[in-house]
Amino acid sequence: MIYIITQTLNGLFSAALLFLIASGLTLVFGVMRIVNIAHGSFYMLGVYVAYTIVARTHSLFLGTLAAVSAVAAAGFVVERLFLRRFASQPLAQMMMTMGFALLFRDAAFMIWGGDPFTLPYPSALRGSIEANDIVFPMYRLFVVFVAAVVGVVLWALNEKTLIGAKLRAAVDDAEMAAGTGINVALLSGLVFAAGAGLAAFGGVMGGPILGGYPGMDLDLLPLAFVVVIIGGMGSLKGALVGSIVVGLIDNFGKALVPELSYFTLFAPMVIVLAIKPTGLYGRV
Amino acid sequence: MAEFRQIGWKASVPTLVIVLLAAVPPFLSSYWVGLLTQIMIFAILAMSLDILLGYTGLPSLGHAGFFGVAAYTVAVLATAYHAGFWTCVASGIIIGTLLSAAFGLLVSHVRDVYFLMITLALGMVLWGLSNRWITVTGGDNGISGIPRVMTGPITFYEVTLLIFIGCTALMMLFISSPFGFTLKGIRESESRMKSLGVNTWLHCYLSYVIAGAFASVAGVLWAYYNAFVGPTYLDLTASSEVFLMVTLGGPGTLVGPALGAGAIVLLKNVISAYTQRWLMILGAIYIMTILGAPQGLWNLRRRSRSRA
Numbered sequence: 001m002i003y004i005i006t007q008t009l010n011g012l013f014s015a016a017l018l019f020l021i022a023s024g025l026t027l028v029f030g031v032m033r034i035v036n037i038a039h040g041s042f043y044m045l046g047v048y049v050a051y052t053i054v055a056r057t058h059s060l061f062l063g064t065l066a067a068v069s070a071v072a073a074a075g076f077v078v079e080r081l082f083l084r085r086f087a088s089q090p091l092a093q094m095m096m097t098m099g100f101a102l103l104f105r106d107a108a109f110m111i112w113g114g115d116p117f118t119l120p121y122p123s124a125l126r127g128s129i130e131a132n133d134i135v136f137p138m139y140r141l142f143v144v145f146v147a148a149v150v151g152v153v154l155w156a157l158n159e160k161t162l163i164g165a166k167l168r169a170a171v172d173d174a175e176m177a178a179g180t181g182i183n184v185a186l187l188s189g190l191v192f193a194a195g196a197g198l199a200a201f202g203g204v205m206g207g208p209i210l211g212g213y214p215g216m217d218l219d220l221l222p223l224a225f226v227v228v229i230i231g232g233m234g235s236l237k238g239a240l241v242g243s244i245v246v247g248l249i250d251n252f253g254k255a256l257v258p259e260l261s262y263f264t265l266f267a268p269m270v271i272v273l274a275i276k277p278t279g280l281y282g283r284v
Numbered sequence: 285m286a287e288f289r290q291i292g293w294k295a296s297v298p299t300l301v302i303v304l305l306a307a308v309p310p311f312l313s314s315y316w317v318g319l320l321t322q323i324m325i326f327a328i329l330a331m332s333l334d335i336l337l338g339y340t341g342l343p344s345l346g347h348a349g350f351f352g353v354a355a356y357t358v359a360v361l362a363t364a365y366h367a368g369f370w371t372c373v374a375s376g377i378i379i380g381t382l383l384s385a386a387f388g389l390l391v392s393h394v395r396d397v398y399f400l401m402i403t404l405a406l407g408m409v410l411w412g413l414s415n416r417w418i419t420v421t422g423g424d425n426g427i428s429g430i431p432r433v434m435t436g437p438i439t440f441y442e443v444t445l446l447i448f449i450g451c452t453a454l455m456m457l458f459i460s461s462p463f464g465f466t467l468k469g470i471r472e473s474e475s476r477m478k479s480l481g482v483n484t485w486l487h488c489y490l491s492y493v494i495a496g497a498f499a500s501v502a503g504v505l506w507a508y509y510n511a512f513v514g515p516t517y518l519d520l521t522a523s524s525e526v527f528l529m530v531t532l533g534g535p536g537t538l539v540g541p542a543l544g545a546g547a548i549v550l551l552k553n554v555i556s557a558y559t560q561r562w563l564m565i566l567g568a569i570y571i572m573t574i575l576g577a578p579q580g581l582w583n584l585r586r587r588s589r590s591r592a
Contacts, residue, residue, distance in 0.1 A: 035397050037404075037524075082571065090397045091343055092574050095531060098524050099570030106564035218520050222408030225401055233401070259417050266409045270390060273402065277394055 005134055007255055008248065013140040015247025016147035017206045021220065022227040022239045023154060024198030030234025031171055031191045033090050034083060038097040039199050040221035041104035042071050046200025047212035048112050050119060060122050064204045068197045075196025079189045087188075105217055114214045119207030143205050150198070154236055167191065171234075223250065226265050230272045232282025241280055305445055309438045317437045318509075319553055323546045324448040325505045330529040330541035331455050332498030337527070338535030339459055340491040341471030343400045345523050346387075346407020350496040352518025353410060354380035354503030359427040359513040360420060369433050376504035377497065384496020392489040395474070407523050414515040426514025430507055444505055451498055455538060458494065467491055468536075525566065532573050534580025543582065 025039045046067040054063035078100055086092040121139055128137040158164040169177040170184045178184045203212075210216070227246045231238025245268050253264030272279060305324075309317050329351050336342045354376040361367040361375055391402050414421045421427065434440045458464055469477045470484050478484050507513055516522065525548060533544025551569075556562050577584055 029397075033397060035400050035404075037520075082575075086574070089578075091400075092578055094343075094397070094400060095527070095570055096574050098527070099567040099574070102521070102524070102563045102567030102570065104567075106561055106567065110561070110564075218408075221520070222405050222412070225405045225408070229401055229405060233398070259419065260413070263409060263413055263417075265412075266406075269402075269405060273390055273394075277398070 011248035011251035015244045016144040018243035019147050020202035022224045024195035026228045026239045028195040035094045036097045038101040040217035041101045042196040042199035043203040044217040046203035050204045067200045071200035072193040072197035076193035079192035116213035118211035121208045232279030235281035238281035314437045321441045321444045323549045326545040327542035328451045329502040330545040332495045334541040335495045340467045344403040346403040348518045348522035349407040349410040350380045350499040351503035354500035355507035355513045358507035377500045380500025381497040384493050388489045388492040411519045428512040430511045534582030537582045540582030
């Protein structure tokens with residue numbers, strides 16, 4: 001029983017990280033229909049940038065801030081200079097992000113080398129919580145909490161603010177939205193930057209546990225994609241449900257059948273696709 | 285007269301290419317013979333993806349998966365079970381094709397970016413399996429020691445050439461058949477084909493399976509050529525390399541992707557001799573292709589001709 005509870009909590013931690021990352025992916029897809037292959041790279045770059053800054057300043061907060069803003073800026077530049085000119089050509093945009101994914105991957109290897117590392121734990125969150133024989137690290141709980149906050153903020157931003165209203169207008173009909181004076185191009189750039197920043201943030205949040213290593217970008221990418229496919233592309237609620245499903249299944253899969261751990265992800269995706277091809281909350 | 289000349293031109297170029305390919309090996313070093321063999325193997329793979337991407341309009345980002353699974357099948361059977369040559373070849377092709385038949389059921393009803401994402405995820409699942417199912421696949425170390433079945437690179441080259449010609453001919457026949465034309469129709473307008481009474485799901489499904497079957501043939505060849513199989517042959521980078529071969533060469537032409545395969549394999553081998561930065565260069569080629577020739581090089585030629 002304790003085992004199951006601990007594994008569930010671990011699964012929720014994975015789900016929280018996945019949500020941070022997949023929400024960015026699904027946001028970008030929902031607004032721009034871009035299948036962003038470079039999303040895993042943004043996640044990776046986030047961890048690496050944070051690592052460099054933390055090593056210099058010994059401040060996790062500064063590291064996080066630098067990682068998120070640097071990666072968001074990179075995302076903004078990529079969108080404005082390279083993706084915008086292929087608006088509504090999803091295949092060309094996908095290939096563009098693919099090119100950048102390869103570029104970033106090799107650049108990270110060139111700059112930071114191939115040694116794996118982890119980020120330090122924040123000192124306030126080093127311990128663990130004990131209740132009825134269940135020991136659970138504080139930091140993991142903290143990440144779950146942070147992801148919940150981010151989820152609420154994203155939801156509120158989308159539903160309750162003017163920029164959210166503009167965003168929804170652009171999603172529904174970009175041309176009409178532009179006609180009413182909304183700067184859709186700038187909005188798209190900002191959304192792409194936000195998506196990249198979220199991926200970087202997810203990377204930093206997972207940094208003390210998962211760390212950084214060459215190839216982490218492509219390790220994560222399929223997980224994020226499966227989350228988005230299950231939840232429905234473009235849906236924030238879908239990303240939430242999808243990441244909980246994938247986080248739990250991945251965690252139990254790793255614990256119970258480690259050899260097939262990757263394969264266990266396959267099952268929920270197949271079931272969802274068979275029943276509802278657009279994902280649980282996806283719109284056609 | 286002009287028409288006659290065109291037919292003559294159409295028939296003579298492939299013949300010339302085949303004669304050249306058959307005649308050159310004795311004059312080349314074994315390095316170049318090997319390189320040409322690689323090019324032909326990847327040309328089969330790229331053309332098989334072209335059936336999907338170029339002719340049916342289904343962008344598959346997991347195509348290296350079938351190539352890899354067929355190669356792994358050969359590797360596992362030949363090393364762990366010491367199966368005979370023909371058993372390995374047949375099993376490789378059959379298992380790769382069966383897998384594409386199974387995956388096809390999952391993907392044939394989705395289109396465009398959805399197809400892209402799902403095939404990407406499926407391809408990554410295969411990669412994950414090859415990487416983590418260590419008792420069978422050897423994990424990161426892959427499987428080495430696949431027995432050589434042919435003596436000398438030139439024999440292997442000739443066998444590959446025969447298979448390459450066979451596969452190319454079959455694919456050409458396939459795409460110029462009524463079935464192939466229906467695929468092009470689906471690419472242009474699926475709703476129109478549907479209203480003409482075409483079972484578009486079945487057409488997409490069969491196209492997917494056939495593409496998977498040809499990819500498996502390439503995979504089996506690769507297993508024997510390389511004598512080693514590892515997870516890197518079916519990861520996302522591998523799939524995106526094939527995708528680039530097709531896009532760079534020109535989707536929907538078959539010739540283009542074959543040339544694209546040649547260009548990428550050549551570049552990869554030449555550049556890898558000088559620098560470790562192959563991925564970066566691959567990424568740059570990707571970006572430049574999209575910026576400069578999004579329809580592929582072979583289609584540029586056609587467009588300039590039709591304009592003239």
